[in-house]
Amino acid sequence: MKLQQDLHTPGEHADQEAPLAGYNFAYLDESSKRMIRRGLLKAVAIPGYQVPFAGREMPMPCGWGTGGIQVTASLIGKEDVLKVIDQGSDDTTNAVSIRSFFKRTTGVATTTHTKEATLTQTRHRIPEEPLREDQLLVYQAPLPEPLRWLEPSEQETRVLHALEEYGIMNVKIYENIMRHGTIAMSFDYPVRVAGRYITSPSPIPRFDNPKMNQCPALQLFGAGREKRLYAIPPYTEVKSLDFEDYPFTVQHWDEPCAICGSRTSYLDEVVLDDEGTRMFVCSDSDACQATLAKKLAREAAGKDTSEASDE
Amino acid sequence: MNSSIPLLSARSLTKLYGEHVGCQNISLDLWPGEVLGIVGESGSGKSTLLNMLSGRLAPTSGQVVYRSTDCALSRERHATTTQDAPNDNTNATQCREIDLHALSEGERRRLLRTELGYVHQNPRDGLRMRVSAGANIGERLMARGERHYGRLRATALEWLDRVELPRERVDDAPASYSGGMQQRLQIARNLVTSPRLVFMDEPTGGLDVSVQARLLDLIHRLVRDMDLAVILVTHDLAVARLLSHRLMVMYHGHVVEQGLTDQVLDDPHHAYTQLLVSSILQG
Amino acid sequence: MSRTVIEVRDLCKHFVLHQQGGTRIDALDSINFTVRAGECVALYGPSGAGKSTLLKALYGNYLPTSGKIIVHCPQGAVDIASADPRTVSMLRRTCISYVSQFLRVIPRVSTMDIVAEPLLSAGVRAKTAYERASALLARLNLPPRLWNLAPATFSGGEQQRVNIARGFIRPTPILLLDEPTASLDAMNRKVVVELIREACANGCAVVGIFHDDDTREKVATSLVHINERHDAELKSA
Numbered sequence: 001m002k003l004q005q006d007l008h009t010p011g012e013h014a015d016q017e018a019p020l021a022g023y024n025f026a027y028l029d030e031s032s033k034r035m036i037r038r039g040l041l042k043a044v045a046i047p048g049y050q051v052p053f054a055g056r057e058m059p060m061p062c063g064w065g066t067g068g069i070q071v072t073a074s075l076i077g078k079e080d081v082l083k084v085i086d087q088g089s090d091d092t093t094n095a096v097s098i099r100s101f102f103k104r105t106t107g108v109a110t111t112t113h114t115k116e117a118t119l120t121q122t123r124h125r126i127p128e129e130p131l132r133e134d135q136l137l138v139y140q141a142p143l144p145e146p147l148r149w150l151e152p153s154e155q156e157t158r159v160l161h162a163l164e165e166y167g168i169m170n171v172k173i174y175e176n177i178m179r180h181g182t183i184a185m186s187f188d189y190p191v192r193v194a195g196r197y198i199t200s201p202s203p204i205p206r207f208d209n210p211k212m213n214q215c216p217a218l219q220l221f222g223a224g225r226e227k228r229l230y231a232i233p234p235y236t237e238v239k240s241l242d243f244e245d246y247p248f249t250v251q252h253w254d255e256p257c258a259i260c261g262s263r264t265s266y267l268d269e270v271v272l273d274d275e276g277t278r279m280f281v282c283s284d285s286d287a288c289q290a291t292l293a294k295k296l297a298r299e300a301a302g303k304d305t306s307e308a309s310d311e
Numbered sequence: 312m313n314s315s316i317p318l319l320s321a322r323s324l325t326k327l328y329g330e331h332v333g334c335q336n337i338s339l340d341l342w343p344g345e346v347l348g349i350v351g352e353s354g355s356g357k358s359t360l361l362n363m364l365s366g367r368l369a370p371t372s373g374q375v376v377y378r379s380t381d382c383a384l385s386r387e388r389h390a391t392t393t394q395d396a397p398n399d400n401t402n403a404t405q406c407r408e409i410d411l412h413a414l415s416e417g418e419r420r421r422l423l424r425t426e427l428g429y430v431h432q433n434p435r436d437g438l439r440m441r442v443s444a445g446a447n448i449g450e451r452l453m454a455r456g457e458r459h460y461g462r463l464r465a466t467a468l469e470w471l472d473r474v475e476l477p478r479e480r481v482d483d484a485p486a487s488y489s490g491g492m493q494q495r496l497q498i499a500r501n502l503v504t505s506p507r508l509v510f511m512d513e514p515t516g517g518l519d520v521s522v523q524a525r526l527l528d529l530i531h532r533l534v535r536d537m538d539l540a541v542i543l544v545t546h547d548l549a550v551a552r553l554l555s556h557r558l559m560v561m562y563h564g565h566v567v568e569q570g571l572t573d574q575v576l577d578d579p580h581h582a583y584t585q586l587l588v589s590s591i592l593q594g
Numbered sequence: 595m596s597r598t599v600i601e602v603r604d605l606c607k608h609f610v611l612h613q614q615g616g617t618r619i620d621a622l623d624s625i626n627f628t629v630r631a632g633e634c635v636a637l638y639g640p641s642g643a644g645k646s647t648l649l650k651a652l653y654g655n656y657l658p659t660s661g662k663i664i665v666h667c668p669q670g671a672v673d674i675a676s677a678d679p680r681t682v683s684m685l686r687r688t689c690i691s692y693v694s695q696f697l698r699v700i701p702r703v704s705t706m707d708i709v710a711e712p713l714l715s716a717g718v719r720a721k722t723a724y725e726r727a728s729a730l731l732a733r734l735n736l737p738p739r740l741w742n743l744a745p746a747t748f749s750g751g752e753q754q755r756v757n758i759a760r761g762f763i764r765p766t767p768i769l770l771l772d773e774p775t776a777s778l779d780a781m782n783r784k785v786v787v788e789l790i791r792e793a794c795a796n797g798c799a800v801v802g803i804f805h806d807d808d809t810r811e812k813v814a815t816s817l818v819h820i821n822e823r824h825d826a827e828l829k830s831a
Contacts, residue, residue: 150439163417167424167454171439171446174453177460178443178482244459342680524701531700535715553700557679571654571679578656582612589613 019107026073027105033074043231048193055227066224068140083117088125088283126208128287131217141202144223146190212238260291324373332564333359346541348555356564365510366411375411428501428509434493445481470499491522508540599799600629605661621647634800636814654682692770693761712764730759750777771802
């Protein structure tokens with residue numbers, strides 16, 4: 001993430017397009033980027049704490065990831081390789097639009113492969129491929145305040161965070177067990193970051209919560225409408241809240257991915273017809289492709305050896 | 312009530328709202344297990360006094376001292392005095408004095424959800440109306456670190472019994488409760504951490520007479536069984552007579568008369584108290 | 595001679611009625627008498643002479659204008675006329691019982707709970723307290739079907755018996771009785787007389803107002819005359 005100094009230098013790589021003329025690099029003006037980076041520095045310094053920032057108007061409506069986009073815009077450099085996912089997929093409308101937005105305003109290289117990306121902006125998933133120290137994960141966070149469910153007053157929630165008064169968060173868990181017989185929050189499952197702030201992990205499935213813990217990559221969260229930034233620094237303890245007699249668990253599926261056969265990834269249920277026929281497939285399309293490629297290679301190799309032994 | 316050390320002491324409490332006197336120069340002591348009634352008409356300053364005594368409203372001048380058993384809290388606050396008295400382990404529960412208005416916001420709130428309680432006139436101010444009765448009762452315990460659903464639920468059910476609410480309503484939100492039931496739930500929510508002192512602001516106000524009577528009986532029994540100290544603000548002399556041991560009569564921000572409840576009500580000396588007592592409808 | 599339990603010295607009580615132009619009523623004027631353990635002193639005098647006022651002052655219910663009421667309790671000698679509310683409250687819980695003319699309780703509380711309350715307040719176990727309450731109510735011939743009902747709908751005599759049971763359940767060194775037999779029939783008056791005599795036999799100092807001559811003659815060991823000139827004379831009964 002080298003800072004962009006020269007605004008109109010064309011990309012160095014052959015696959016990069018020239019950015020749109022007339023716009024600053026990555027759309028946002030430099031002073032706004034600096035303001036957001038200052039906010040992010042504070043967010044990193046106080047893991048899990050929501051830092052207010054002067055969110056800018058972006059050329060798309062709130063709810064489309066304007067928070068994440070502003071974080072990405074203020075951090076992205078010419079050398080970066082960008083990946084954008086929406087619910088794990090690289091080719092849904094939201095992901096395609098945001099990727100194309102940055103491609104046109106920066107000219108940086110983009111990818112769908114988690115391993116190749118230096119900066120991944122995500123909506124509602126963490127990639128299955130483990131992240132590295134030299135990677136950055138930017139989350140789009142619609143509702144950054146995990147206590148909002150019980151406490152409508154922003155003033156009061158800030159006091160509750162300041163005093164570590166987290167009784168009401170446990171009220172939510174109690175209510176969940178009472179209603180469903182188990183902790184049934186399947187996404188946006190609240191976590192405690194570095195033993196201090198209770199934080200919303202954004203609406204990722206709780207399947208992804210364990211990936212946040214001790215993650216080598218820096219995780220940044222941007223909430224555009226609520227104008228909040230927060231962060232989980234690399235190698236930080238992230239604990240999902242639970243009760244002693246109802247410990248935190250992740251989702252499991254009875255069947256493997258219908259495409260790649262993976263039993264370890266997060267599966268989406270896809271309804272195929274009006275009869276209710278359904279299949280389960282990986283939500284992370286890149287990981288699914290990679291697993292499938294490996295599987296096919298293995299099968300091909302197996303075929304070869306079996307043919308060889310036949311001979 | 313036999314303890315010689317007051318649980319709560321107020322000295323020269325005054326609250327001025329600009330020119331207007333909210334409370335003028337009020338001092339009192341409250342002993343463990345004692346119920347002190349504060350009566351007077353609306354605007355007499357009784358709610359202002361209650362808010363100052365409970366640490367919710369800063370006085371213009373004067374002091375409120377609470378003797379806490381929360382040693383961590385008082386020791387932090389008075390580290391200097393502790394040094395003067397080394398090896399003061401002889402009486403672990405006998406702790407130092409806390410100036411309620413010198414506490415930080417966090418310490419004050421912690422005290423208010425552990426050793427103190429506050430029962431509001433309107434249960435909506437003291438309950439979470441959208442979460443279940445069980446969670447309402449358990450919240451103070453969860454704030455204190457309880458993380459076991461089974462135990463929380465058992466405690467909630469036990470408290471529903473104690474305040475005579477049907478067990479099967481444990482999962483209902485108080486919004487679906489009647490006024491009297493909401494008030495019982497608010498009391499359970501406060502008492503679940505076994506506080507030593509509970510502030511009550513017109514706890515039976517706004518309830519039907521028949522509901523009021525049963526609630527009074529409940530409060531009376533809980534106070535006796537848990538050896539609670541209570542500061543009770545009410546404009547209803549009948550409520551004051553039934554619940555409180557001692558009475559303070561307030562008029563225009565001043566305490567005009569105080570003493571044993573039945574003595575003040577049966578043999579009132581001050582003109583205002585006589586007027587108040589003579590205004591009770593004879594039933 | 596047994597020891598002195600109550601000493602009343604120069605007791606005066608005036609009422610000032612601020613609502614009625616500051617009218618002053620001299621209810622008691624220089625009352626002097628003593629009560630010893632095991633004695634039953636009857637306050638005697640015409641209606642309106644201040645007998646009830648005196649009894650209420652002994653209980654700390656009325657605040658005397660001047661004079662002393664010294665009670666000798668296990669905790670030591672205390673002047674009720676000048677004691678602070680906590681001390682009076684403590685004496686009431688440990689030392690002084692009072693049976694008033696009227697029952698004044700929380701509405702809808704059962705008879706049994708009302709009667710057991712003084713014991714429960716004193717920290718007696720619930721089982722023991724309810725057993726004693728049952729025994730006393732039975733002795734006062736209150737039908738057991740009434741025990742779990744609130745006394746609001748009871749007859750005057752029934753309410754009075756509940757009141758008496760509540761007053762007698764916890765033996766104290768001092769017992770104050772304000773017309774305990776007023777609305778009772780002969781059979782129950784007899785029970786009350788027995789209860790008072792038993793209390794005296796146990797060393798209790800009793801002060802009472804008895805309108806019914808028969809009862810008074812049966813229980814009183816001495817009379818304190820309170821006449822309309824407000825001076826009291828102690829005479830042998």
